[in-house]
Amino acid sequence: MSGEMAGQGGVTSESLVKDSLKQIAHIDQGLQGGNAFVETNPDARKEAKARDHERAKGHVRGYLHGVPIALKDVFETKDRMQTSAGSKALVGAPATKNAKVVDNLLRAGVVIVGKTNMSELSNFRSESPADGWSSRGGQTLNPHRLGGQVAGSSSGSAVAVAQGHVPLALGVETNGSIIAPAAYNGVFGLKTTAGLISTEGVMTSSRMDTVGTFTRNICDAAQALNAMTETHTYDDGLRDDALKDKRIGYTPLPELSADDARNPAIRADRKHFEQALEVLKDKGAILVPIGRLDDGVSQETYEGYNDALFADVKHQLEGYLAGRNGLPVKSLSELIAFNKRDQQPGDPDQALLEMINGLDVPQEQREKLWEDIVPVFQKTIDEPLKEHKLDAMLSNFLSHSYFFSAAAGYPGISIPSGMDDEGMPTALHLYGTGNSEATLLSIAYGYEQASQAIREPAFLPGVPFSPEFVNADEVVETTEKSD
Numbered sequence: 001m002s003g004e005m006a007g008q009g010g011v012t013s014e015s016l017v018k019d020s021l022k023q024i025a026h027i028d029q030g031l032q033g034g035n036a037f038v039e040t041n042p043d044a045r046k047e048a049k050a051r052d053h054e055r056a057k058g059h060v061r062g063y064l065h066g067v068p069i070a071l072k073d074v075f076e077t078k079d080r081m082q083t084s085a086g087s088k089a090l091v092g093a094p095a096t097k098n099a100k101v102v103d104n105l106l107r108a109g110v111v112i113v114g115k116t117n118m119s120e121l122s123n124f125r126s127e128s129p130a131d132g133w134s135s136r137g138g139q140t141l142n143p144h145r146l147g148g149q150v151a152g153s154s155s156g157s158a159v160a161v162a163q164g165h166v167p168l169a170l171g172v173e174t175n176g177s178i179i180a181p182a183a184y185n186g187v188f189g190l191k192t193t194a195g196l197i198s199t200e201g202v203m204t205s206s207r208m209d210t211v212g213t214f215t216r217n218i219c220d221a222a223q224a225l226n227a228m229t230e231t232h233t234y235d236d237g238l239r240d241d242a243l244k245d246k247r248i249g250y251t252p253l254p255e256l257s258a259d260d261a262r263n264p265a266i267r268a269d270r271k272h273f274e275q276a277l278e279v280l281k282d283k284g285a286i287l288v289p290i291g292r293l294d295d296g297v298s299q300e301t302y303e304g305y306n307d308a309l310f311a312d313v314k315h316q317l318e319g320y321l322a323g324r325n326g327l328p329v330k331s332l333s334e335l336i337a338f339n340k341r342d343q344q345p346g347d348p349d350q351a352l353l354e355m356i357n358g359l360d361v362p363q364e365q366r367e368k369l370w371e372d373i374v375p376v377f378q379k380t381i382d383e384p385l386k387e388h389k390l391d392a393m394l395s396n397f398l399s400h401s402y403f404f405s406a407a408a409g410y411p412g413i414s415i416p417s418g419m420d421d422e423g424m425p426t427a428l429h430l431y432g433t434g435n436s437e438a439t440l441l442s443i444a445y446g447y448e449q450a451s452q453a454i455r456e457p458a459f460l461p462g463v464p465f466s467p468e469f470v471n472a473d474e475v476v477e478t479t480e481k482s483d
Helices: 013-029 044-056 100-107 155-162 177-185 218-228 264-282 301-323 332-342 351-357 363-387 402-408 438-451
Strands: 037-040 068-072 113-115 170-175 188-191 210-215 248-252 286-288 391-394 412-419 425-432
Touching: 013 044, 013 068, 037 155, 044 113, 044 301, 068 155, 068 332, 100 218, 100 412, 113 351, 155 170, 155 210, 155 363, 177 188, 177 402, 177 425, 188 218, 188 402, 188 438, 210 218, 218 438, 264 286, 264 301, 264 391, 264 425, 264 438, 301 332, 301 351, 301 363, 351 438, 363 391, 363 402, 363 425, 391 438, 402 412, 402 425, 425 438
Parallel strands: 068 113, 068 170, 248 286, 248 391
Antiparallel strands: 037 113, 170 210, 188 210, 188 412, 391 425, 412 425
16 A cells, blocks of 8 residues: 555655545546445545655655545544444534544554445344445445445445545444455455454444454555554465465355356355365365354354344443433434434334334343353354364355354455456455464465456446345344355
8 A cells, every 4th residue: 555655756645545535526426436435534635745744754654654544434533524323313523532443543644534334323223224325325336236235334345445445444343244345345354353453432233343444455454454453463474375284174065056056146156166265275275174154053042142232232332322422312212213203215214223222131141141152153163173273264255154253253354256247246255263363364365366356346237136145234043054
């Protein structure tokens, strides 16, 4: 990113930010754009000039110095922008402080150009959620095929990067909220270990929520993680021989059914997964077949996850609304009442939010639910890693393996793997145990360099023939069977 600005005659931060804002105005907000941004930062150019002044005086903060970035509309920023989770009900006075992770990035020299649209309230509004829709920002579209699945809830952040308006955008994941939008919009999505990055000043839905990134290459993701964690280690493994002798587990896919074979998305998902295994093998990785992640996970465990998550959402949202100054609503009941008054024709209902508001789960019971559930999902990943002495595991995206990583609180990366016959991206899901980000980034880098599978968006019209989608933030009551 910032390498373009190094040296005499290089581009300036001001020119990058100016170009970013111009693209947002004329492409993203244009008739055929993705509508990724809910607002832009009126002070972005002033901040960019300040970073250029520092550079001119010989003070370069690092890799991200002067780089324009975007934030999902849940990150508090002490500026003139809102932090509203896409909800009109939460538009009021701007936050009085930055989220801690935002402070870390600002210290690294970034320039925030805007907040991105999202599935309102991280998709905890409606039982029939509209991915990428919010009452404040409208509908975000997939820039590859405008009628295609955009996924959520960090929809706008994925689209902003896919369209090239910023090289880096932040998201937050509850369950698939980074991995799924990255996959459907054809960019790299890094979901970090729960607790690795501070969520102070971030409007989260659950204790399992994690901060992550959207980028167009792995190097940018690694450098962003360095800045967010205030370390200098996550890019150490980005080497030409990154895949040599890496032991990677995978689940062999059964033959496609006749119906699946006619589905372009499912067909390409399988084809590109098998091609990726060959690429990894050719570059020196050792591939080890493993079983399905859902083997031995009971229906009772999935139901317990639902109960724990919804109870957490009630606790988290109530706490945030009560503690945030300057908002028109101070509780879930007030938020629901606002939505009823503001309901527009065609807007999603808020049945899920009303159900969550009706819950009354004591803290002790919430703690017990999570204590019983999380180890079960961690075991689905840790057991094969230990048994086969693996560095990481790889799945085709449509296997929905990201559900298990999220429920375990473990990291994962969505990696572009190609395009299907209808112009929609395909992806891989690379994942491992807690705090294995450095290993995952190294493996992803090796595959990225060998495959060069990422593609520019074509803004094609029309709705593709797609497989039934498991919504990114919808609680999965039963795991999908990959046939």
